Amino acid sequence: MVNRKELNPEESPKARFGQRLRLLREERGWTQEELGTRMGCSGTHISAVETGRRPPTLRFARGADRTFGTGGKLERQSLALRQTALLEGFPEYVTHEARAAEIRLYEVGVMPGILQTPEYASALTARTVERGVITPEQGEERNALIAMRQGAVNRTPAPLVFVVLDESCLRRPVGNAAVMDGQFARLVEFAGLPNTVFQVAPFALGDRRPLSLPLYILTMENRALVSYAESAQRGQLERETASVVPLLTAYHQLQAEALSQADSVAMIKQLRKGTL
Structure with missing residues (x-):
């Protein structure tokens, strides 16, 4: 000793x-x-x-x-x-996410990892590798991490999961039509779970949108708050409650402005039919 x-x-x-x-x-x-x-x-x-x-x-x-x-x-x-291709703070965020009692996500442009189908994740990663942003090995690690995160979220007892997607997540094609159809089906399935709330923030919100960048907020079992915010080049993990509370307030404001879960699911179903 x-x-x-x-x-x-x-x-x-x-x-x-x-x-x-x-x-x-x-x-x-x-x-x-x-x-x-x-x-x-x-x-x-x-x-x-x-x-x-x-x-x-x-x-x-x-x-x-x-x-x-x-x-x-x-x-x-x-x-x-081991994730060398991720922004600072995100690997630590993942360790907290696996133990959180409540998870709140707001995503822009792409589906959040915990909701991506394997086909969607693979298509997204393949393009990133193709552009030379990450190596094939880092791409494999990314896909493995997505699978790990989904397994952690689908634990017992299950955490409460609140998701608000910017409409751009739905409008941006990833892979082919079959990949997007499978991804839309996954969102509808997610919205039907007893421990989830799913909403879409439509483009029509305009300047009423209180958040413009992706934001993840966790409530731990001891009610401590953790947030992770991301821009194009930086990620920031925050564990000071006083700093996270204003972000949580903005998230609640976003939920109030976003479409209801029923209307959000209806939008996805219309997109699957090609009527939007």
Whole structure:
């Protein structure tokens, strides 16, 4: 214990993973060597991951989940911190999203990840790779992260999920007609769930729209608030309640101005029929 390194989970995503690994190990009374034996690696490797000197691979995280019985939580955390093509703050946001009691999303231009069908996500990623913005490997990580986020949201007990989509999300074609039809069907299905509220902010709102950029707001189990706002080049995670409350107020104002859920679903059905 003399050389025990104190961990600061706020330092980086790697540090947060390392702290969680250490806590799980110590809760069971295992040494680093004992955990290494159970996972098929050395105690030195365990030490390097715990102290943030070595990032956890996806294989390592999956092995840790099997050893601790954590049901994929470490894998999700590992996948999030490995996202080199995401804006600052988003990997950390994902770790909070997986534990939130309430999730509020406002998206512009594209469907939010937790609602994307595999076909929509793949088509969107393929274009991004084609433009050279990200590598094929980063594209695969993005798609895997989307699947992970959806799995976390579909947990039991399920979180309350509020979604407001700018009309541009519906109007922007991604992939072919079949991809968009499948995506519209997914939105209608989502709106019918007992733990969701779905609305569209139509173009007709004009300058009455209180938000113009994507915004995600989480309410944690202890009622703490977390927000993530994104522009074209930057992402910002905010955990100070005093800073998040005005954003939450703007979100409620947006919901009041947006179409009702029934009218939003009707718009999607009309788009599927080609009558809008």
